[in-house]
Amino acid sequence: MTVTDSQKMAYVAAQAADARVNLQFETEDGMTLNMGPQHPATHGTLRIVAQLDGEQVVRCEPIPGYMHRGYEKLCEVRTYPQVTTLINRIDWLGSFANEVPFILAAEKLMDVEAPPRAQVIRTILFELSRLGNISLFLGDLGIQLGGITIGFYAFRDREFVLNQIEAATGGRFHPNFDRIGGLKDDLPKGWIAETHRAMDRMRRLCDEFEELVLGNEIFQARTRGIGVIPADIATSYGMSGANLRATGVDWDLRRDACPPGLSYDLADWKVWTHPDGDSYARTWVRLQEVRESTHIVDQLLDSIPAGPIMAKVPRIIKVPEGEAWVATENPLGEMGYYVVSKGDLVPFRVKIRSASFNNISVVPWVTRGVFVPDVITIMASLYFILGDIDR
Amino acid sequence: MSELIFAIELAYWQQTLIKVLVAAVLIPTTALILGIVFLFKMMSWMQSRMGPQEAGPRGLLQLAADGLKFLQKEDIIPDRADRFVFKAAPVVVLASTFLTYVILPAGPDLIIENLPTGIFFAMAVSSLSVVGVLMAGWSSSNKYALMGGLRAGGQLIAYELPLILAVMGVVIQAGSLSMQDIVWAQADGSMFGFGGLGLPFVITQIVAFFIFMVAIQAELTQPPFDMPVAESEVVGGFHVEYTGFRFLFFFLGEFATAFAFAAIAATLFLGGWWVPGIDPNSALANIVGPIALFVKIMVVAFLIFWFRFTYPRFREDQLQRFAWKYLIPLALANITITGILVVVL
Amino acid sequence: MPKVPGMVKGLGVTFRTMVETLKPSGGPATVQYPHEKEEPSPRARGVIALHEENCTACMLCSRECPDWCIYIEAHKTLAPPRRAGGKPRQVNQLDRFAIDYSLCMYCGICVEVCPFEALFWSPEYEFSEVSIADLLHEKERLGEWMETVPDFEPYEAGSEAKGKKVPR
Ligand code: SF4
Ligand code: SF4
Numbered sequence: 001m002t003v004t005d006s007q008k009m010a011y012v013a014a015q016a017a018d019a020r021v022n023l024q025f026e027t028e029d030g031m032t033l034n035m036g037p038q039h040p041a042t043h044g045t046l047r048i049v050a051q052l053d054g055e056q057v058v059r060c061e062p063i064p065g066y067m068h069r070g071y072e073k074l075c076e077v078r079t080y081p082q083v084t085t086l087i088n089r090i091d092w093l094g095s096f097a098n099e100v101p102f103i104l105a106a107e108k109l110m111d112v113e114a115p116p117r118a119q120v121i122r123t124i125l126f127e128l129s130r131l132g133n134i135s136l137f138l139g140d141l142g143i144q145l146g147g148i149t150i151g152f153y154a155f156r157d158r159e160f161v162l163n164q165i166e167a168a169t170g171g172r173f174h175p176n177f178d179r180i181g182g183l184k185d186d187l188p189k190g191w192i193a194e195t196h197r198a199m200d201r202m203r204r205l206c207d208e209f210e211e212l213v214l215g216n217e218i219f220q221a222r223t224r225g226i227g228v229i230p231a232d233i234a235t236s237y238g239m240s241g242a243n244l245r246a247t248g249v250d251w252d253l254r255r256d257a258c259p260p261g262l263s264y265d266l267a268d269w270k271v272w273t274h275p276d277g278d279s280y281a282r283t284w285v286r287l288q289e290v291r292e293s294t295h296i297v298d299q300l301l302d303s304i305p306a307g308p309i310m311a312k313v314p315r316i317i318k319v320p321e322g323e324a325w326v327a328t329e330n331p332l333g334e335m336g337y338y339v340v341s342k343g344d345l346v347p348f349r350v351k352i353r354s355a356s357f358n359n360i361s362v363v364p365w366v367t368r369g370v371f372v373p374d375v376i377t378i379m380a381s382l383y384f385i386l387g388d389i390d391r
Numbered sequence: 392m393s394e395l396i397f398a399i400e401l402a403y404w405q406q407t408l409i410k411v412l413v414a415a416v417l418i419p420t421t422a423l424i425l426g427i428v429f430l431f432k433m434m435s436w437m438q439s440r441m442g443p444q445e446a447g448p449r450g451l452l453q454l455a456a457d458g459l460k461f462l463q464k465e466d467i468i469p470d471r472a473d474r475f476v477f478k479a480a481p482v483v484v485l486a487s488t489f490l491t492y493v494i495l496p497a498g499p500d501l502i503i504e505n506l507p508t509g510i511f512f513a514m515a516v517s518s519l520s521v522v523g524v525l526m527a528g529w530s531s532s533n534k535y536a537l538m539g540g541l542r543a544g545g546q547l548i549a550y551e552l553p554l555i556l557a558v559m560g561v562v563i564q565a566g567s568l569s570m571q572d573i574v575w576a577q578a579d580g581s582m583f584g585f586g587g588l589g590l591p592f593v594i595t596q597i598v599a600f601f602i603f604m605v606a607i608q609a610e611l612t613q614p615p616f617d618m619p620v621a622e623s624e625v626v627g628g629f630h631v632e633y634t635g636f637r638f639l640f641f642f643l644g645e646f647a648t649a650f651a652f653a654a655i656a657a658t659l660f661l662g663g664w665w666v667p668g669i670d671p672n673s674a675l676a677n678i679v680g681p682i683a684l685f686v687k688i689m690v691v692a693f694l695i696f697w698f699r700f701t702y703p704r705f706r707e708d709q710l711q712r713f714a715w716k717y718l719i720p721l722a723l724a725n726i727t728i729t730g731i732l733v734v735v736l
Numbered sequence: 737m738p739k740v741p742g743m744v745k746g747l748g749v750t751f752r753t754m755v756e757t758l759k760p761s762g763g764p765a766t767v768q769y770p771h772e773k774e775e776p777s778p779r780a781r782g783v784i785a786l787h788e789e790n791c792t793a794c795m796l797c798s799r800e801c802p803d804w805c806i807y808i809e810a811h812k813t814l815a816p817p818r819r820a821g822g823k824p825r826q827v828n829q830l831d832r833f834a835i836d837y838s839l840c841m842y843c844g845i846c847v848e849v850c851p852f853e854a855l856f857w858s859p860e861y862e863f864s865e866v867s868i869a870d871l872l873h874e875k876e877r878l879g880e881w882m883e884t885v886p887d888f889e890p891y892e893a894g895s896e897a898k899g900k901k902v903p904r
Contacts, residue, residue: 033534039626055538055707082802085843117894146614146621146704149750152438156765167777170857176843184848186897188779188889212701212749215742218615219703306894372538373624373706436754439765701750702743 033372037066046360046386050367050375057375060367062360067390075350080106080180080317083347088174090354091388094133094331096125096165099178102350104261105326105339106180109319117307118182119263124195124300125168125177126262126328127293131202132161133331134242134290137383138209141283144380145222150212157205160198167191180317182310192301199294206291214287223279227366227378230277237365238358241333243382246285247277253329262328267299279381286383318345332356332388356388410503414492419458422646426454428689429696430646437700461642464635469532472632476530481633481640483523488644490516491651496570498664498680499672509570510562513655514555517610520648521547524619527641528629539628542707543612543619549714550609550616553602556722560599560729561592561659574663593660598725600660602718604691607652608698609710611645615702616710649695650688657687778886780859781842783873784835785881787903790854793828797846797855805839806846807832833875838868856902858884 031052037045045066051058071090075083087102088095100122107113114122139154162172168187169175177184213219229239231247244251252271254264272288274281319341327336333355340349359382367375431453435442443450468477493516494509496502506512521544528540562568565576577591593600609616620628630641657663664680705713756762767774776782793810809832814824835846847855858881865871888900 031534033538078802079800081845082800082843085802085841085845088843142703146617147702149434149438149700149753152440153753156439159765163777166780168779170777170779170781170844171842172780174841174843176845184844185779186895187892188777189892191892208749211742211745213703213746216703216746217742218705220742221709222703222706304892304894306896308896371706371708373618373621373704376624433754435764436757437750439753439757441757441764441766441768444768697747697750701746 035375046384046389048363048375048379050372052372055372057367057370057372060364060375062363064357064360064386064389067386069387069391071391072350072352075347077346079345080319080347083350084178085174085176087352088176089387090352090391091133091330091332091335091356091385092173093136093385094129095171095173096129096169096175096177097133097328097330098335099176100126100262101259101326101328101330101335102337102339103178103180104259104328105324105337106317106319107261108259108324108326109322109339109341110180110313110317111320112181112311112313114182114261115308115311116263116305117186118309118311119261120266120300120304121168121183121187121309122178123262123264123266124297124304125165125175127297127300128161128165128195129175130331131290131293131297132158132165133385134286134293135161135202135205137286138205138213138283138290140383141380142209142213144376145213145219147213147216147219150209153205153208153212157201160201164191164195164198167194179310179313181313182308186309187304192304195301196298199298202290202294206287209287214283220280222373222377223283223381224276226279226370226374227381228276228278229362229366233362233365234277237362239333239362240355240358241329241331242285242289243282243333243359245271245273246281248273248275253327253334257327259326259328263300264296266303267296269296269299279377282381282383316345318343319347327353330355332383332385333359335388352391354388354391356384356386357391360384360389414489414503418489418492418647419643421650422643423454423458425646425650425692425696426642427451429692430454433693433696434700437697458639461639462636466635466637467632469632471532473530473532476526477632478637480523480527480530480629481637481644483526484520484644485523485640485647487516487519487523488647488651490519491648491655494570495651495654496574496658496663496680497684498677499571500677502571505569505571508568510558510573510655510659511568513570513651514551514558517648517651518547518551520644523644524629527633531629531632533632535626536629536631539619539621539631543629545707546609546612546616546619546710549711550606550718553714553718553722554606554610556719556726557599557602557606558659560596560722560725563726563729563733564592564595570658570663573659574665577662578665591660591662596660596725596729598721599729600656602722602725603656603660604694604698605718607656608695609714611649611652611695613649613695613699615698615704617704618707618710621704649692653688653691653695654684656691657684661687661691663687776859776861778859778889779857780861781844781857782859782861783837783857783863783881783884784840784847784878785856785858785885786833786875786878787854787856787882788830788833788875788879790852790903791830791833791850792852792854793830793833794851796849796851800845800849802843802845803839803841805836807834807836830875833878835873835878837863837871837873853900853903856882856885858882859886860884 033050033052035048035050037047047063047066048060049063050060071086074086078086083102084099087098090098135154135158139151142148142150165175166172168191169177229247231249234244234247235249250271250273255271258264269292272285272292274285321341321343323338323340325336325338327334334353335355336353338351339347342348366378370378431442443453446453446456468474491513493503494506494513524543525540528536528543561573565573567573567576612619618624630638633641664676664684666679666683757764793808795808798804798806798808810828810830812826813829815827817824844857847857860881885902887902890899891897
């Protein structure tokens with residue numbers, strides 16, 4: 001194979017881009033280990049450069065950007081209905097949850113509100129995407145730690161949730177179902193009963209996870225006291241979601257700052273926190289959150305009001321001039337959109353705040369002095385989705 | 392000896408040839424059996440799946456198909472690898488497995504070589520594989536492979552000790568190092584004066600059995616002790632750079648060693664080829680023996696793989712601590728108590 | 737009662753699942769794909785079907801598609817007048833209607849915006865091809881999918897949405 005000049009140039013350019021990190025690490029003693037961009041533990045293309053002393057990490061830095069897709073810029077050339085298809089793909093495991101804050105921001109600008117029925121169904125789907133997302137975390141954590149069986153259980157039971165999302169929205173992964181002023185369509189017949197059944201399956205998965213992984217002494221030895229993040233460090237790095245709650249900070253946007261358009265107040269539920277801040281605490285909090293989520297869904301399913309699914313909005317959507325910031329508690333943490341509109345068919349500027357980027361920014365701090373296997377545990381328990389980091 | 396079965400006097404080289412052929416056929420077969428029964432089928436069932444279904448009846452030939460596929464693959468050697476060591480490593484690993492099979496008794500006369508120091512020999516040659524693993528890890532010129540190889544080295548050495556100490560309990564009780572004698576000791580033993588069931592050493596040596604199972608799990612680098620090959624940490628460890636039939640060697644070595652260890656465990660603790668009710672001196676024992684041994688091996692292998700599919704893995708330092716702080720003292724205590732009891736009784 | 741160690745409980749879970757899988761009443765969670773198939777829900781977005789008679793070549797779908805993968809070509813013709821003695825109407829005659837499924841994101845916007853009910857989702861999902869160029873479905877192929885389009889499901893209780901019908 002002959003290598004063309006342009007290929008050579010591209011290679012040199014790529015090398016130069018990495019030079020900063022490589023130089024920094026390789027001029028010092030010890031071994032530099034490059035985990036990724038293709039490494040089984042990064043589930044995506046995150047690169048982690050770790051400087052090692054034996055198996056102990058001296059310094060470790062995550063290098064995101066291998067999957068940057070430029071969403072913020074792409075949103076500027078897509079009409080509002082088209083944007084939702086794009087942002088579906090940010091956190092690809094909890095797609096519906098990505099649409100909601102954007103739609104809510106647009107609704108805020110247009111000053112419309114979805115009818116109550118749409119709000120409740122929206123909340124249910126929001127929670128379903130949380131279940132679909134976090135149940136995969138439960139499986140993935142097991143896989144990263146070598147217990148692959150729980151991974152298959154997670155995929156097996158997650159299927160029921162995905163089926164429900166598909167039955168309602170038509171898309172298993174990328175629903176594109178939320179609309180400014182309501183939802184695209186109403187629920188099909190029999191959906192509520194089926195969803196109750198799916199929730200039972202999810203609770204069963206939680207029990208199995210507790211018995212197979214969480215209660216296992218090896219798992220506890222691997223996670224307790226590993227990767228401890230104190231509350232002040234967590235807040236100063238801007239962490240959010242279950243990672244923050246695992247440090248003992250009682251902060252959940254669903255309860256504390258729920259934007260209008262979601263009806264969490266209809267359900268009776270509780271925010272779980274854990275004082276330890278270690279990998280075990282993060283896992284435990286997520287597990288309890290899955291349980292709590294199933295209860296929220298169960299309650300909301302029984303309280304869907306009758307009524308229309310769509311408010312009156314013009315067919316061609318032009319959002320009036322203004323700016324809006326809406327953040328919601330997504331599966332991975334706080335996700336927000338800052339939308340600036342100039343009264344056009346397309347947003348003028350969109351700034352996306354996604355949770356994973358802040359959540360992994362703590363990695364250099366928390367991995368100092370741990371062993372290489374602990375890096376894996378910590379990364380897995382911090383739980384990031386690469387699309388959510390790189391956007 | 393084999394000449395007893397064939398009732399022909401064979402020259403030494405003929406005997407050796409037969410033995411080598413038997414071993415050469417046996418080892419891939421056992422690896423295939425374990426791979427299919429446990430890795431493919433049992434694991435799938437435990438994970439709510441059916442496993443391979445397409446190749447052969449119910450997918451039973453899948454592993455053979457995979458083996459053929461490995462043979463066709465390109466043989467890649469990294470540019471900066473130490474080529475000779477790189478090529479030799481899988482052979483060393485497989486050789487250690489081959490040698491272990493030498494002393495496995497499948498019947499009163501079915502044994503490749505009845506060494507008087509059989510179990511000692513088995514322990515010695517099985518630890519040879521660590522040399523191959525270190526060679527593979529070192530010569531691959533890959534950081535992950537190096538880490539995996541070193542981890543494997545540390546782990547195999549740490550667990551060799553409890554393994555041998557656990558065996559010692561059995562040896563003290565049987566009073567012999569020969570595998571055949573250990574089987575005979577179990578066949579002749581009696582429980583509370585009742586000799587019909589003999590005395591499988593798993594009853595008296597339950598602690599040793601436990602230690603042995605834990606240690607072979609570590610020796611085989613299976614979860615919960617699979618850090619040397621941990622997929623999510625060191626991406627396969629020492630065999631990360633191997634492709635094609637060299638990888639197949641490692642794979643065969645892994646499963647054939649699992650089979651060999653299961654056979655040793657079955658022989659030491661479950662009575663080996665001996666079945667209650669069949670006179671060990673009769674010719675029948677030579678026919679029933681291998682079947683009985685096979686069943687017992689499958690039981691032990693089931694345990695090994697059951698642990699493998701259920702547990703997450705330890706960390707390297709926790710594993711060392713576990714070996715030195717708990718397993719070895721426990722094994723030593725077991726030997727002491729066994730020794731005292733054997734002398735007293 | 738002494739606490740059962742977590743490691744023993746874990747063994748119980750895997751063993752239980754194995755028994756469950758092997759029991760005739762239980763069975764595995766998976767299906768053997770080419771031999772058995774899972775039935776996707778009727779709303780599933782599998783492939784887009786075109787009801788050609790309804791399409792007026794208004795180009796709305798092609799304009800709204802986020803990655804512009806719908807190709808429409810049309811020319812104007814005169815259709816016979818609706819009432820006898822009236823003037824002939826000018827209509828768009830569809831020459832080409834193609835969707836490039838190698839680009840399509842299955843977002844459903846085209847189906848949603850079509851004002852004349854000419855596009856429908858079918859849950860059919862088996863149309864993979866060896867060559868990527870074959871994923872460009874022309875209007876004949878898109879028309880064939882119409883047969884696989886299921887009826888719209890009735891809505892859950894309390895809904896005020898109007899039921900829709902698939903033209904056959
Ligand atoms: S589904 Fe979306 S991407 Fe596909 S053709 Fe329709 S509008 Fe375009
Ligand atoms: S929007 Fe509907 S009617 Fe218009 S061109 Fe597309 S398919 Fe035809």
